[in-house]
Amino acid sequence: MPGFGYITADVPFCPLSPTITAELTFVSQSANESTETVADALRNDPRLAQAKRLVAEAIGDHASRLSVRPSAESLKSTFADLIDRLSAVRGGPPIWPYLSSGLGRGAYVELADGSVKLDFICGIGVHGAGHSDPGMVAAAIDAAIEDTVMQGNLQQNPASVVMMEKLTALAQASGAELPHCLLSTSGAMANENALKIAMHHKTPADRVLAFDNAFAGRTFAMATLTDRPNYRMGLPLTFPVDYLPFRDPANPERSTRWAVDELHRLLKRHPGRYAAFWAEPIAGEGGYYPGSHEFFTALCQPLKDAGVPIIFDEVQSFSRTSRPFAFQHYGLDAFADIVTVGKITQVCATLYSSEMKPTGPILSQTFTGATASIATGIEMLNRLESNNCFGPSGQNMQLASSFQDALASLATKYPDLVRGPYGEGMMVAFTPGDGSFDFAKKLMMHLFDIGLLGFVCGGDPTRIRFLPPPATTTQAHIDHAIELLDRGLATLP
Ligand SMILES: Cc1ncc(COP(=O)(O)O)c(C=O)c1O
Structure with missing residues (x-):
């Protein structure tokens, strides 16, 4: 595959000032006649394809010697x-x-x-x-010849656009409305951005609903949200969180009733005060407890009726079920206002609906991802699909x-x-x-x-x-x- 040849999206262009345009006249005269950039020519240079082939061969030759064995x-x-x-x-x-x-x-x-x-x-x-993995190594080599190691708020390369568009397309494949995406470098940061979006939308509401045993990451705010007292030892809390019991697979009906009753009690106790319901569709660090369509629908409908934004944290569950997103696996597309991904996607992301789009500059980062993370993230998404993982x-x-x-x-x-x-x-x-x-x-x-x-x-x-x-x-x-x-x-x- 010739470098980033898979980029098909239109890339937004910033208009140049008249002075800069004049300065670039000489360059643009020749550039105008070409349908490819000089960088495209580099990517398509046969020497690069040959170099990648040699690297893949060398890795394959050495890796073929590996099978389970004790230390030397x-x-x-x-x-x-x-x-x-x-x-x-x-x-x-x-x-x-x-x-x-x-x-x-x-x-x-x-x-x-x-x-x-x-x-x-x-x-x-x-x-x-x-x-x-040969595909990941090839994508990382493609990234290594890009002009910068990191990408961020001010300077991104077209691959960022491709990654964001791929994630939004996957997330919207069965009806969710999640057209926006912000990349970030960790799952915790993706969750921070998710909560910022929800709180900004619901200001001045400041409470959050989550599940017993939730795990959201290691930043200050995520240590508050995470239901592990030892992970926030000595740390002040950043906002109030109320916890609901999660689904008990041994007794789904009773646990659903308990969670719904508790939700109604809390919504009545703190009317208009909830800025978000934050949930892992499958409890991860908490012990691998699956959710279900019935359980989440019973909670999400009253939350939606009460106008509480719903955040699904798919940092661990993305790509592991019958659909790319576990919220799709459970048929919860109608409820997803904000969704976070990370880990297997190589670069993390917060996806959000048009309604949640912030009205002020609350989201920005020097690093949205390493060029190699973005390139290998695209490769990973392609591989998951082509490897027939889903369905x-x-x-x-x-x-x-x-x-x-x-x-x-x-x-x-x-x-x-x-x-x-x-x-x-x-x-x-x-x-x-x-x-x-x-x-x-x-x-x-x-x-x-x-x-x-x-x-x-x-x-x-x-x-x-x-x-x-x-x-x-x-x-x-x-x-x-x-x-x-x-x-x-x-x-x-
Ligand atoms: C569900 C979930 N959310 C968020 C995170 C935090 O991600 P990171 O460690 O990349 O900050 C994790 C990490 O284990 C996770 O499992």
Whole structure:
């Protein structure tokens, strides 16, 4: 693919002042006759295509040697030294001794100690095509020859427009009205922007509704919204938040009734004071609890009637269900006023409706994203679609169902060690042992040593979750994960 040749959108142009126009006359005389820019000519230079081919070949040759194995004896002490330096410089040890060597093969990653792991957590859902993916590398090379490393409020390249348009097109595919998009560099910032948009729209309302166990990110405002007291230890609260109980899959009707009753009570207690209802359609950090059409409709209709803007946080759930967005998977298109994405999209974003469009300059950022994040984000969106991830019987739902079936078999085989499965689509979890954090962490670390990467989530109980990379996972990867998990359970000290 010749560089950014996939850019088809009209790019808004700023009119130049007469003086600058005069100064550019010489350039424009020749430029006018051309239908491509000099940069297009660079992108189409056959030497670049050849360079990309050689890079892909070299990566492929070396990566083909990677399969799950323990660390190399000869690298152990250098690796331990690196981890010590990491602990010192970051002011505490990392949760696990992970430092990538810089090479992988799809769902497999080589660490700097020479070990190779099956990565079913992928930076908590970031590496949607796994590691050293040829398409992502090619997109990153395209980005590397762009003129700037970062893009932002004042200077963006056409790829930013393409990314924003792709996200809005996907979000509006089944009826949601979300024509606007703002890129940002983290999920927390995308959520900050979402709340700013909602609060600006609803001023002077200042309260927010969220769910028990919500996780929104690590900024000041998101630490207030997140339902984890230890994540806001020593921090003042930035606005009042009221929490509703989330759907209990073991008792959906009763939990829906509780949540709706509580919502009505709060709307009556604080009339006109709610600036937003902020929700993850599938509770992520809170423990992989799925929502449902019925549950969310029962809450969103009264919220809509009360004029409370609805924000769906899809930073973790985007790309993991039968549709790109989990709000689409649950048929909630009519309720989405603002939606945030991040992680797998490589660059984060806040999408919003025409009604929510701010009337003042409240949104702007020096960095909206790295050029490589934007280019690889576009590649990722293309890959998710071309890999047949979506649809009721697309890859996501099929692989997830086979993964869940296999976990259910392990629950039968190890009734004291595995409860579940839980989750939705390619967000898969189980509860290990007694559901305590200590037990879950012990098993997680044992699996790490054996070569399977999963990660804890939820508080009571603590679960182990998996986020397989949807653009590259196959049935063989799922089978391998189950084999490693089985071995881990059988040998847990
Ligand atoms: C649902 C949800 N929202 C927001 C965030 C914050 O994203 P980031 O860590 O990129 O700021 C996360 C991160 O785990 C998340 O899971």
